Amino acid sequence: MGGRGAASGLKYTKHKGYSSYGKKYGSEYQTVLQVGNIKFVKKNEGSTTPPVETRGGHERIYVTLTKKGNPKHITYYGRNGHRLKQIDLFGPAHTVDGKKVPTPHTHLGYMHLEGGTRSKLTSSERKMVENVNRLWKNKK
Structure with missing residues (x-):
């Protein structure tokens, strides 16, 4: 993804361009397709x-x-580069507050669960899932 890519690290270290886990930004992921943002x-x-x-x-x-090559997560990031929310498209159900939450579902917050988990997608999230699936199908 080049020098301005993403990383799975949490914060920048004193070494500019590296995550807190020592991974260079842009080295962990590769871009397969980009459409707008x-x-x-x-x-x-x-x-x-x-x-x-x-x-x-x-x-x-x-x-x-x-x-x-199947879409698994749709993740939203703010201007500061931090994760805002994530839609899990498939995978095992999570247990939240003693209840199973099937996929798709939305995790709110930077670290995945601190903002809660919604078992029902909002209308804008459903539209995003449809858009992502359409874009990916057209790419294939």
């Missing part, structure tokens, strides 16, 4: 996890693809 990314190594933050400097939406 929506970027479809695939992780270079390891399990399918969305970036925690980005260095874009403006609002951005990332769609994290699985190794097989």
Whole structure:
């Protein structure tokens, strides 16, 4: 993704351009497709996890693809590069407050659960899911 990409680290270290885990920004994900402010990314190594933050400097939406190339997460980032919310499109149900929350569902907040989890998508989130699926289908 170049020098201005995303990383799974939480904060910048004293080494500019690196996450708190020592990963260089732009080295963990590759961009597969970009349409407007929506970027479809695939992780270079390891399990399918969305970036925690980005260095874009403006609002951005990332769609994290699985190794097989299926959209798994839609993640919203604010101007500061921090994650605002994440829509999990598929995967195992989470237990929140003793109840199973099936997918799709929305996690609110930077660290995934601190803002709560909604089991029902809002109308704008449903439209985003439809748009992402349409864009990805057209790409294929």
